[in-house]
Every structure is written in C-alpha cells, then in structure tokens.
Amino acid sequence: MLTKQDMVELLALRGKEQEELFARARRIREEVFGTHVVVRGVTEIGNACRVNCDFCPMRRDNTRENDTFLAGPDDLVDAARVVKDNGINVVFFQAGEIPQTTRVVGEALPRIRELYDDDVEVLLNLGNKKRGEYAYLREQGATSYILKHETSDPDLNLRMRHETLESRLRCLTDLIELGFKVGTGGIVGLPGQTLAHIADDIVMARELGTHMCSFSPFVPAPHTPLEHLEPGDVDTTLNALAVCRIVRPDWLIPAVSALAKNRKDGQRSGFLAGANVLTINFTHGRNADRYLIYGKERFVVRSDHAMRVLDSVGLVAGRSVFTGPTASTPRP
Numbered sequence: 001m002l003t004k005q006d007m008v009e010l011l012a013l014r015g016k017e018q019e020e021l022f023a024r025a026r027r028i029r030e031e032v033f034g035t036h037v038v039v040r041g042v043t044e045i046g047n048a049c050r051v052n053c054d055f056c057p058m059r060r061d062n063t064r065e066n067d068t069f070l071a072g073p074d075d076l077v078d079a080a081r082v083v084k085d086n087g088i089n090v091v092f093f094q095a096g097e098i099p100q101t102t103r104v105v106g107e108a109l110p111r112i113r114e115l116y117d118d119d120v121e122v123l124l125n126l127g128n129k130k131r132g133e134y135a136y137l138r139e140q141g142a143t144s145y146i147l148k149h150e151t152s153d154p155d156l157n158l159r160m161r162h163e164t165l166e167s168r169l170r171c172l173t174d175l176i177e178l179g180f181k182v183g184t185g186g187i188v189g190l191p192g193q194t195l196a197h198i199a200d201d202i203v204m205a206r207e208l209g210t211h212m213c214s215f216s217p218f219v220p221a222p223h224t225p226l227e228h229l230e231p232g233d234v235d236t237t238l239n240a241l242a243v244c245r246i247v248r249p250d251w252l253i254p255a256v257s258a259l260a261k262n263r264k265d266g267q268r269s270g271f272l273a274g275a276n277v278l279t280i281n282f283t284h285g286r287n288a289d290r291y292l293i294y295g296k297e298r299f300v301v302r303s304d305h306a307m308r309v310l311d312s313v314g315l316v317a318g319r320s321v322f323t324g325p326t327a328s329t330p331r332p
C-alpha cells in the first residue's frame with residue numbers, strides 16, 4: 001500500500017518517470033475497466049449558492065450581480081430525456097448549494113427512473129445538506145453523489161471555503177452510510193498548498209471509503225478573490241489522477257474540463273494518466289452561460305469533443321457501473 005511519502009514522491013515526478021507512472025496507471029485501469037469509460041451527461045440546474053468559496057465566481061458575494069436561475073422538476077425530466085436520447089445512462093445534476101434543490105430534484109427523481117425503466121444512475125452534486133435531505137433524495141431514487149472536500153487541510157479549507165472541513169466530512173460520511181456511491185476530490189494549486197496536502201487528500205478519500213475521486217487544477221476565475229493567482233499545475237494534477245488509480249484501481253476518476261481549460265489537450269492527458277470518466281455537458285445555452293463555475297470563458301465539453309478525445313486515446317464510451325446487471329465495481 002502506498003504511504004503518504006510514496007505519494008509525495010510520485011506527485012513530483014516529471015519526464016520519463018512521469019510517463020512510467022502514467023503507463024502503470026493505464027495498465028491498472030485496463031485490468032479493471034478494459035477500454036470502457038463511464039460517460040455522464042451533466043445538466044446545471046441552478047447557479048445561486050449560499051457558500052462563499054474564494055475560488056468560485058458563483059460565490060455568495062457575487063449572487064446579486066449574477067443572473068441567477070433555478071430549474072424546476074419538469075426541466076430536469078426534459079434534460080434527462082435529452083441525455084437518454086444521446087445513449088447515456090448517467091444523469092448528472094449539479095447546482096450551487098441552496099436548500100431548494102432538494103425538493104426540485106426529489107420531485108423529478110421517480111419520473112426520471114421511470115423514463116429509463118430503472119436502468120439509470122442519477123448522480124447529484126448539490127453541496128452540503130442535512131442527513132434527512134440526503135435520505136430523502138436516496139429514497140426518491142438518487143444513486144450517487146459528488147461532494148469534493150477540495151482540500152484536506154482544515155486551515156486551508158476554512159480559508160478557501162469559509163466553512164469547516166468537519167462539516168464536509170460529516171456530509172460525506174452521511175452519504176456513504178445512506179448507501180450512495182460517493183465521489184470526493186481536491187483542487188491542485190490552492191495558495192499555500194504543498195504536495196503533502198495533496199497526498200493527504202488522497203489518503204483521506206481512501207480512508208473515507210469513497211467510490212470516486214477527482215482532482216482538478218485551480219482555475220483563477222474572474223470576479224473572485226483569487227483571480228490574480230497563477231493557475232494550478234496540470235502535471236501535478238495528472239500525477240494525482242495516476243496516484244489515485246494506483247491507490248484504488250476501482251475508483252471512478254474523471255478527466256475534468258478544468259484540465260482542458262488550463263492546457264490544450266488537458267482532458268486527453270487525463271485519460272493517458274489513468275482517468276476513466278468523461279462528462280458531457282447538456283445544459284441549455286442560456287443557463288450554461290450563467291453557470292459561472294470557472295467564469296464566462298470556461299471550457300464546456302460537448303459530445304463531438306468528448307468522442308474525439310476518447311477516440312484519440314483508444315477508449316470507448318461506456319455506461320454506468322453503478323446500475324444494471326454489472327452494478328458493482330470490483331474492490332482491490
């Protein structure tokens with residue numbers, strides 16, 4: 001089992017040794033998942049947020065200037081129909097952290113399950129909620145939930161998010177206990193962050209027993225307190241993905257759009273480093289422009305780009321591993 005110190009050393013690799021790290025991660029991915037990549041269809045359903053993360057343009061302090069929106073249950077069912085028509089059975093909804101999303105998503109969930117005749121994974125990314133709200137969403141038919149811890153360093157987390165790491169961990173534990181397939185992850189390149197912090201992020205995810213883990217490079221987004229900082233290092237981010245693959249061969253590890261924002265071909269590099277999840281964005285034009293996760297200039301992944309990326313690395317689009325007859329990821 002890799003120790004924290006092993007991870008720190010792997011995170012620092014460059015050149016030939018980095019290539020060897022990536023090749024090792026790819027071999028492990030192939031043993032567990034073959035050439036299949038889990039494809040998700042995301043719809044962004046609301047852009048108001050009660051949290052004030054320093055790295056995010058959707059932060060509470062910007063709410064008044066932002067053109068806010070919140071979809072209704074019918075919109076969610078319509079969105080799921082479009083995702084289904086594109087042959088994707090991971091329906092992913094994400095929004096800023098506000099309590100109203102519980103009702104909107106909860107009401108849509110049974111209708112979406114019916115639309116798919118139950119062969120669907122409904123994946124949510126709606127932020128911290130009370131345990132009872134998570135339980136309700138699970139009962140209504142949600143399968144999985146992404147709640148990134150962003151950084152496992154409690155002080156840095158408090159400085160960046162103005163929320164405690166403890167509250168985030170409480171939510172992650174609730175989700176796991178309630179039977180969700182859970183994803184967490186971190187940002188690479190936050191101010192004052194070291195490689196040891198990133199290794200701690202991976203150790204924390206392993207110890208929590210999550211089913212998915214992601215890393216994205218920090219994007220200095222406009223209209224945020226961090227807008228003048230340098231972007232996060234893509235090589236360190238790619239190494240973090242490869243280390244995750246070695247630590248937990250069965251993890252779902254996305255090649256996130258922020259990789260493409262910080263480096264041309266960044267998403268392709270994510271797959272070469274061992275990632276096995278691709279998210280295609282189905283948010284309607286107007287709402288996509290209003291979902292300012294990395295600012296107005298963010299890189300939005302559409303189907304044609306996604307398929308080109310997969311083709312270029314010899315991978316193929318696959319379905320959810322959390323639903324259907326093969327609905328369990330092998331444990332290492």
Ligand code: SF4
Nearest residue numbers: 049051053056059096
């Ligand atoms: S990162 Fe998420 S929780 Fe933080 S301000 Fe942005 S939308 Fe809200």
